[in-house]
Amino acid sequence: MPFVRIDTLGTDPARLDALGQAVQDALVETLGVPPADRFQVLTSHDGVTSMLRHDDYLGIRKDDSVVFVAITMRAGRSAEQKTALYRRIADLVHERTGTEPRNVVITVTENTLVDWSFGDGEAQYAPAGAEPAGAQP
Incomplete structure (x- = not known):
């Protein structure tokens, strides 16, 4: 059930699709995500009305072929699994x-079962009566 957002600059639909499939395949291979469990938002920014900004953080030089991959998923994967995921992506x-690995920036945000709704305004995975993390009485 990972939710993936991929942002790039000036990318055609074929490249966007290839990026999305690469991330999905890496999730399946490294984390055991079911192949049909695919939730992605793929965005190509035009550089005029929407943009991406990047610097050479940690001495890793980026250019305009940079790809930002943001993954939201349930907590519980080990550091080794996440490292394998980053490498495989x-x-x-x-x-x-053809995008150089130095241009692939990946972030992972973790949450719990109650933090997901797959439609109908319901938290399908939440135990009955469960409160979201941080909920105030």
């Missing part, structure tokens, strides 16, 4: 789109 993105 970078490798597959490079293999399928």
